[in-house]
Amino acid sequence: MRLSAGLAAAVVSLAAGLIAVGATPADAAVGGSGPYPADYETSATLPNHTIYRPQTLPSERLPVFVWGNGGCAANGTGQINFLREISSHGFLVIASGAPNGSGSTTSQMLTQSIDWAVAENSRQGGKYYGRLDVTQVAAGGWSCGGLEAYAVSGDPRVTTTTIFSSGLLNDADDYQLRRLTKPIAYFIGGPGDIAYPNAIDDWGKLPSGLPAFMGNLNVGHGGTYDQVNGGEFGRVAVLWLKWRLKGDRTAGTAFAGADCGLCHSQWQVQQKNLILDGGTSPSTPPVPPSGSPSTSPSSDHGSGCSAVYTVQDQWNGGFVASVSVTAGSTALTSWRVSLGLPAGASVTSLWNGVASGSSGTVTVTNQSYNGRLAAGQGTTFGFQGTGTGGGATVTCTGG
Secondary structure, three states, X not given: OOOOHHHHHHXXXXXXXXXXXXXXXXXXXXXXXXXXXEEEEEEOOEEEEEEEEXXXXXXXXEEEEEEEOHHHEOEOOOOHXXXXXXXXXOOEEEEEOEOOOOOEOOOHHHHHHHHHXXXXXHOOOOOOOOOEEXXXXXXXXXXXXXXXXXXXXXXXXXXXXXXXXXOOOOHHHOHHHHOOOOOEEEEEOOOOOOOHHHHHHHHHOOOOOOOEEEEEOOOOOOOOOOOHHHHHHHHHHHHHHHHHHHOOHHHHOOOOOOOOOOOOOOOEEEEEOOOHHHOOOOOOOOOOOOOOOOOOOOOOOOXXXXXXXXXXXXXXXXXXXXXXXXXXXXXEOOEEEEEEOOOOOEXXXXXXXEEEOOEOEEEEEOOOOOOOEOOOOEEEEEEEEEOOOOOOEEEEEEO
């Protein structure tokens, strides 16, 4: 049964109280336990957020993990040990809320985090230019923050969702479960977790065929976020993100199969439709500073632009694709891409561009913020579609 309204309020109150108690968490290993010691920073272009990143950016592109805090509290360092640990393994982590901030967050702040990462990856001269893998994005959250992660799970840029000690509070919100198309993982604090019945109810209502993992650790609603390096929740979160966002099959063995790594541990495990080869391809190296695409360009008009089309994900009945646009030898003030979709395919949603039409030949023009490109500079737009994404063609014209 769903939690009552009174218990729902208790979830938020309890989580907020736990955050207050953990305001000075146990000291973690400097920068986390991963190969890239990490810390946090802020950005004037992303107010009221906290950005965790390796102190020295590695050569590999960083997948993106956006996080909603327990209690929907606007304190981006409320789960600092946990989030810094994840970042130290080669991820850009963006938490809603300023460092030691106050107030409340909304699910829109997670969307703002994704928007910012996409824009920064395309901003020439910025430290993240070409250094982020914005085709691999995870949304996650604890307690009330888990509800925020559910709310953005339908964003086509989100490639996996992670729910920590959370579950939908009433049946009217079950549409959020029905629209799930990408792998999801639940990490719950066992039967003593106040969110346990809601999470179990959600588990039983997931779409047929959806890859899903449920792990219960008997630690209650407070989890292990304040422990050194995020404790056991930090360890399993890193493994899931390595598998789903980096294609690390070794990490995937913790979750998939009857003999999975967590199956014979302190975790109580349930699985649905998990196949070890269901990870993603490892990230490619960063785009060279010139921004020139390294894969097959479809057009280049000298003073115009070139475009490269890539299918990022394909499933039965749908796909996600991206188009990289690169200016030629002359700066652009605008660009236009003619996207020729295969028969039966259509665009259902598109970001970082403005589309005219949804099937056949679709024209995509720049947004106000990504039309001006210096010579050799690139930007990217993406879209989700129905049908099969393979075989599309693109041509680019610059203005």
